Amino acid sequence: MSIELPAHGLKLQARIQTASAKIGIIGMGYVGLPLAVAFGEAGCPVLALDSDAEKVEALNAGRSYIKHVQNDRIAPLVEAGRLGATADLERLAEADVILICVPTPLTRHLEPDLEYVEATTKAIAKTLRKGQLVILESTTYPGTTREVMQPILESTGLTAGSDFFLAYSPEREDPGNPSFSTTQIPKVVGADDLVSADLALAVYRHIVPQTVAVSSAATAEAVKITENVFRAVNIALVNELKLIFTAMDIDVWEVIDAAKSKPFGFMPFYPGPGLGGHCIPIDPFYLTWKAREYNQHTRFIELAGQINADMPAHVVRVLADTLDARSGRGLRGARVLMMGVAYKKNVDDIRESPALRLMEMIEARGATADFFDPHVTQINGTREHPTLNYRSTVPWEAVKDGRYDAVLIATDHDGIDYAELVASAALVVDTRNACGRAGVVSDKIVRA
Structure with missing residues (x-):
């Protein structure tokens, strides 16, 4: 035509x-x-x-x-x-x-x-x-x-x-x-x-x-929303499976790695400490809001959003409970190191990063939270987390000197010596299975 x-x-x-x-x-x-x-x-x-x-x-x-x-x-x-x-x-x-x-x-x-x-x-x-x-x-x-x-x-x-x-x-x-x-x-x-x-x-x-x-333009807009809703819902699914399988003493990462050997009918998604980036934590709610104009309900999408939003609280509970079980002190007065504040590995983007929410929640419990990130030298320009603005990464030497009561791996950057990290730390709470993928095994490591 x-x-x-x-x-x-x-x-x-x-x-x-x-x-x-x-x-x-x-x-x-x-x-x-x-x-x-x-x-x-x-x-x-x-x-x-x-x-x-x-x-x-x-x-x-x-x-x-x-x-x-x-x-x-x-x-x-x-x-x-x-x-x-x-x-x-x-x-x-x-x-x-x-x-x-x-x-x-x-x-x-x-x-x-x-x-x-x-x-x-x-x-x-x-x-x-x-x-x-x-x-x-x-x-x-x-x-x-x-x-x-x-x-x-x-x-x-x-x-x-x-x-x-x-x-x-x-x-x-x-x-x-x-x-x-x-x-x-x-x-x-x-x-x-x-x-x-x-x-x-x-x-x-x-x-x-x-x-x-x-x-149409609206169809193209719907394509993008669909792509990110798909990811948000599937991440929520594996986050929920993580909670269930952990209660059963089953390694969810081992389950996913085995399941992805199936050449059809399965696509691997991985659990974490919450959603980050500018798209996945936000885009589903754009559709939820617009759907109300047409008297449509997005129950499935909203449930996925709630599951993902609850993950930082779950991680902090695991951190607090483990500290309490091992030292009897819980989080109050503890020094915690956040390993990575970027929302995903190997980037310098902190938009909507769950690490920022984790730092605030940890400090609200009476602990102090520093961070190490090889890609982020300083936290800047976060409207949602003003108390964290202008904080700078600690040097790797500070990571190794044993000053922290716990290290929380929020971002699984490549290039980190996880064996050295675990050897230096009193406790490592790993939300990304970074240590497992690096082949590091220790009773210091707790997955969350």
Whole structure:
């Protein structure tokens, strides 16, 4: 089926096809920065926009502030003039394609907070012109692109699908995963008109091996929600199995490792101290909130959320009970070392990390909590955990000198000498089976 494009649409299409369309990306975090680098390396001119002056300065100097995006990928793009950064949103007028990669957190009442999406869309509207393509990548509930963004953009007098173009393509970043970088993950794209969909698909074909077109923006939004609900529910399942099997004196990690030998009908998920990262702890509640509008209930999803939310309390109970059984002192007055505060192994991202909640809970019980993390030098910018801001990692020497009553492994980073850790510690509470996978066996180790 041929698509009729207006003159400004034809011009944009030609610029996209020749990689001369300027790609403006708003939000230079864990999603936006890898995208900017990917488009720059594909030969597209990129305008990186962020309100953080330090990020803008770093990018223009060719420096990265995210561990898994190296300087040697950014500097050549800056030197070649294919990547420039700014905090000036009025420069959005220069962009032919605008990608939105801003946070979508939850409120205290577990409802969607679209403050950043709305503010960004209003900023785009101020300079919106015919022939621009706007794509939302931030994870959100089905209907956001059409119900929230489109009215703001059309308040300019321009019409989506004819004057400007609007689409949704969910981010699928997995920071620290060497097997699946930005350019190796298929891109789902949805729009409410064929012209916008076709143009958005053409944009992403520059950087990914496969694009997956769906019938609407809401469908694409639902794809992302489904992916993360799937993970949240399955993690809740293995967390519950961990509690059951532990009571039966059965090793849940051994069970999972044996079960995954089945070549069909099983996918391994692993228990932990709670959910972390910007997506999995948050996205299911976006769907829960939206479902109420349609008088639908998300009982299964909410139960999974409750199970995962309860895991930090379970870990603290195990820690307190073990300390009490071995020393008779419990947590009050104890010195505890948190091993890892990143939300997942081998990254420097602390967003929604269960380790932060664990530290607060431990200190609320009268203990002190330090942390060691080779990827996180300091805890910064956590709105939910202000008492932890500006705390710095202790050196490895402090880990080894035996000053702590207990070490709690919250993040199973590679590169840690777990044998040395266990040898130096009085007690190790391992929530990730890090010691077991390292082949370290000791009666000092307790799994939680």
